[in-house]
Amino acid sequence: MPNVDTSLAAEALARPETQTQIESLDLIAHSATLGVGLSHYLILSAILFVLGMIGVLMRRNAIVMLMSIELMLNAVNISFVAFSRFQNLIDGQIMVFFVMTIAAAEAAVGLAILVAIFKRFREVNIRFFEHLRG
């Protein structure tokens, strides 16, 4: 985390002429101004990822689990975008498009399976489907 005086940054932010400067600021100046760096994004991404994982691991409702998987995917997307932005590389953002596409396909397939299962069994609790056990 950059070592910046935040009160100074808030004072400068209030001035209108600095608004335009902000937009043209380079990476470090930008983060210094907002107090938000790569780490914040990564922490957010990790928190979302773990929340999604907990959802997948704990919840019994298959629909909620699907939603949690979406959450995990998007947590990854955030870290992609963050890296892309902070390292001035476009690759991460392209990757995010792919992830979103795949996620959409996955959601479609997953929901289709769930609908089929629900039609057949009137049930979406995955504990109900534990038949493959030793």
Place this chain on the structure above:
Amino acid sequence: MSPQLLFATLILAPLLGFLINGARYRKHSAEVAGGIATGAAAISFISALAIFFQLLDLPAEERRVAVQFFDWIRVADLKIPAGFVIDQISGIMILVVTGVGSLIHLFSISYMHHDKGVAKYFAYLNLFLFNMILLVLGDSLPVMFVGWEGVGLCSYLLIGFWFTDKEKAAAGMKAFVTNRIGDAAFILGMFILFLHFGTLNFQELNRMVPVDPSLAWFGPIGLGTLLLFIGATGKSAQIPLYVWLPDAMAGPTPVSALIHAATMVTAGVYMIVRMNPLFLAAPNTMMVIASIGALTAVMAASIGLTQWDIKKVLAYSTVSQLGYMFLACGVGAFGAALFHLMTHAFFKALMFLGSGSVIHAMHEEQDIRKMGGLKKYMPVTHLTFLLGWLAIIGMPPFAGFFSKDEILWMAFHSPRGHILFWILGFVGALMTAFYMTRLMALTFWGESRVDKKIHPHESPLLMKIPLIVLALLSVVGGWIGVPHVIGSLLPGEPHNILEHWLEPVVKSVPGMEAGDPTLEWSLMGASVFFAAIAAAVAYHFYVRNPSQPKKIAEALGGFYRLVFNKYRIDELYAATLIRPLIKASQGLWFYVDVNFIDKATFVTADLVRGGGLFVRGLQNGNIQRYALYVAFGVVVSLSFILLR
């Protein structure tokens, strides 16, 4: 016909008979089963005769018909084809085996008429014949060994043929186990010979034997031949492995005649004659063979003096006669050994079949104390048995005289012989005359002691034919080996046909000189004269004065009981070998098998089972748990990478 086809017929006919009778083993008709089996044996005999005549047409030095059917074993240096050969030695042997075998098959039809397992019996008998043919014709030790083991198996099956009787089943096992000891030595002998010579083919082995005899006890030849001889002591019932043969009398009597008198038990002698150049090169082994043979001849004969069971007497007689054959081998008279093997096959098969005829007539009674005076009930059996008796006690001109006297003469005269061997053989011959006369007297002559309820009767024609044929052979069988001293006096001066016949394949002991005819005559005269006296004494004891033997037995007291109890050799073996072995085996069983090997496997199994149960618990079907494991794994591997 080509030799290939003749050999195939000779070998495979009994096997086919075995398969047919084996497939219909539940059938009860003795005529059908016996007809098939006897036919198979006869086909073999005829094929053997055909090959034998081909052999006669060849010049003396090249008398050898050999065939090879296929490569049996082919591993690195070891090449063993399934090869069979008929030469001067195996030619005689195969005729004896198939000829006497056919007669005994014929005899069995009547003898086993009432038995429930008659088809099974004939199947075994054919299987035996097949294996015996392999043994005789095999052109290498391993092929011979196949037959060697096969006849052992059939011997076991036939001794224990009435296996519901525990004692008879045990007798079969005893024979099998005792033979196995000899067989192990036989295999070791083969290994040693192969290691040294690189071949196991008889012809090659005999050709590769060094000229100088090897005096080393544990040289390859000395040790190899000694081990082969130990194998022979098992199969041919010599000291120390003879104990199984008397017990083998538990089998049906024709089996005793075929396997335990005429053919199988002579396999050891045959093997030694077959490899005579090799044994000649090992004088030490020869000495052992001669000593064991002479000792066995005397010891078995002395036991024979005291036995009451008709078959037991004949069994000990067989052991004793086999001793003579080994004595002959040991002093280098291989021709005489083969000669005695042949004549013995005739008269001993005859006597066993005769005893079978008697037992049949007496309704399974075997104790000669309960016989006597059977002469008038069974004239044919008596007459044929009489001829066999004259042959075995060595009365001229019956078969046994020529062969036994040649052995005794060679034991004395051969450079490898010794006067001690002659004395032992002479004493054995006297005892033979005594116990055989005793057997004749107690069975056929004198007062009848037969149980009033039993009415002895002469046996049917099918049993009489083999008796008559074998009796004729017992009379004339010896005439092919008339010794030179007698032959020169007879009109036409007949040669010793057998000696002449065997000359190309049987080597004589180096240093053999022409014998002194006066000496030969006197030894021959002595043995015949004293044998006649022994027979007369026995006749006097058991016919004229039946109370006399009892008095003598009482006078001898402890010694008599020792001999009667067969020198307590069985008890000795039980105490020194069998019981300790059983004890040791029990110890091994308890400590090694149960407490170590079993436990080790159980523990291993429990470990595997426990591991399986644990892993099984992991796969519980809860997909979220799996995901948790994955997450956990990721965390662990990541922390490993990051914190390293």
